[in-house]
Amino acid sequence: MKTESLLAARTLNMGENAIREILKVVSREGMISLAGGIPSPESFPVNIIKKLSQLILDKYGDQALQYGLTEGFYPLRETLAKQLRKTDIIVSADDIIISSGSQGALDSLGKTLITKGDKIAVEAPTYLGAISAFNPYEPEYITIETDDQGIIPESLENILKKGDVKFIYLVPTFQNPTGRTLSLNRRVAVADLIKRYNTLLIEDDPYSALRYSGENLPQIKSIAPSNTIYIGTLSKILSPGLRVGYIVAPKAIKEWSVLVKQGVDLHTSSFSQAIGYEYLEGGYFDKHLPYILDLYKPKKDTMLKALKNNFPDSFTWSKPEGGMFIWVEGPKGFNAESLYHKAIQENVAFVPGKYFYTNNEGSSTMRLNFTMSSPMEIETAIKRIASLL
């Protein structure tokens, strides 16, 4: 039978993910990839997980393998609440839902909140995974202007003044794709605006633990708690393959999101959650994090140095203190997609920045990832790209 005619209206809106196509190219022999957005496999605590997987089967036995609560494994939620309180996000286990990665969090929240046509304010450029989570619920996007300190509060206020925004979606720290961080003053300003305009913010925070220099900044959730939904993940500090993320949400949204998640996947893997709990509660995270930071910092420094030494003066780039990405902006008329096609001929891949915009901008921008390649490969890759400019 012809099944295409059976697809839902929303499905036909979704379309192929261009970045997925790019990532297929990356697996070619000899390719140096600055394209992915994934942690280095060297960062994974394989031996710790080996030990913990035995420990949890001894300690919890069948419980680690049985159906669990949709809200998530209670001890994991407790230890997350304890960690969050250290960053002045004052919550208890009952305020937390464990999700199947951040992606699961974004899907549940999109499903709980978005009615077709609802307006969502996002950064330009913004995180693509959020767009692919929200799109099936058919929202409209309004883009907030950004500069090298993140979103510009005046631009946000102009949007909020017009009313009618369902929520704002931000990655305030070491953003994907730009690596930019919202400055302290602007965090305070955004917190003030969402309170004043009685608006909901989704603060997606996968990268803040990956800080290689500088001072921690307060999460917006800690400044405007009742207006903010916070999303965290263990993907960047333990393992993305375990698919453990979490949502901290105001009570009503939390409760409805649980019902929503129940229909989506009943609950997140009990086994993964138990590993996550023992990793955090057993102090393994505190011991392992410095190793990850020592692994990534030289990669970032190498990329920044190579850009400075090789790229023309007409290019600018972000200088993040953490995370996984550097964002490059070329001069007017520079076409990053043409460059991408030349670069893959030279065995170097990156992602043209235009894919991170919801409004067809960004043709002169590019996202460079520094976690997956070695410092030497990063230097080679930047030189090769520079030679094509």
Added chain:
Amino acid sequence: MKTESLLAARTLNMGENAIREILKVVSREGMISLAGGIPSPESFPVNIIKKLSQLILDKYGDQALQYGLTEGFYPLRETLAKQLRKTDIIVSADDIIISSGSQGALDSLGKTLITKGDKIAVEAPTYLGAISAFNPYEPEYITIETDDQGIIPESLENILKKGDVKFIYLVPTFQNPTGRTLSLNRRVAVADLIKRYNTLLIEDDPYSALRYSGENLPQIKSIAPSNTIYIGTLSKILSPGLRVGYIVAPKAIKEWSVLVKQGVDLHTSSFSQAIGYEYLEGGYFDKHLPYILDLYKPKKDTMLKALKNNFPDSFTWSKPEGGMFIWVEGPKGFNAESLYHKAIQENVAFVPGKYFYTNNEGSSTMRLNFTMSSPMEIETAIKRIASLL
């Protein structure tokens, strides 16, 4: 801020899951529960999983912890295809998507296929998890009449004649909640109908491996392959907590479901998938299954015998050859919900059957689970319920 006003239209349609409330009661001290729908913890191969979790970290190392393909871990899909071919479902790894449990399969398919108002034909009574997966996409349900051999083909044909059915959803083997199995003749008749009326069927098959007596029946997928989407799971034969299920779908639906799933959770836990692969491919499933069957068969036999010895003649019940449930129907006027309230006073829980209907029927029915309690507890529970009749 007041967040209730921010909920999506679909969210307010969802409502509390009554069974979830019932299952909270079940955890009370001293309660004998025939209410749950979950495997016995004794059925889990804890030691095998212990061994396999070490093996996969040795064998795959960081790969078991990294982001993976949305479609799922290729070796697992290959071994599932091999298993399916043994039951005359002739497919390859490329036809299979790994889902986050069957629930994840139902959500992805609902999201891919259902536009608001679409008509879905379901059994009465039907599996509640499917309803909670489909409801957020706002379909309308048409109920197909059933008897003790499953759905009645004439009733299905009357529905299909009117046209306009997006898909049919069935659990043909050891159905939840009734334990009933669609007979061979009816399987052939249903396959013929869906081909003739060019209709799509979702065949959800979590229980067919749990057969304690009788002969295996062909899956409808093997008779009408291009009209059928097949859903399987490792939850009942390995562990539900790992959250590994799978979808076998015609090409176009498979490809769109991958895009949909990408937005929902990127992919199912790599670690869980690798455990599932080694469990099947290493022959552990073949060795462990007889243990599960030996565990459940006496429980089922005890329940059937206790019903026969203790329940009034005015009650009838299903006599399944497998699965996890027995379905009891009382005489006209019997109110299973009143009985439930009395039963929990006597420390016995079950689920009133009306919750499994989408059309407000079933007030005189009840679902009894036999996997979670011991044979002795089952006998005690049935006697206590009988004494309340």
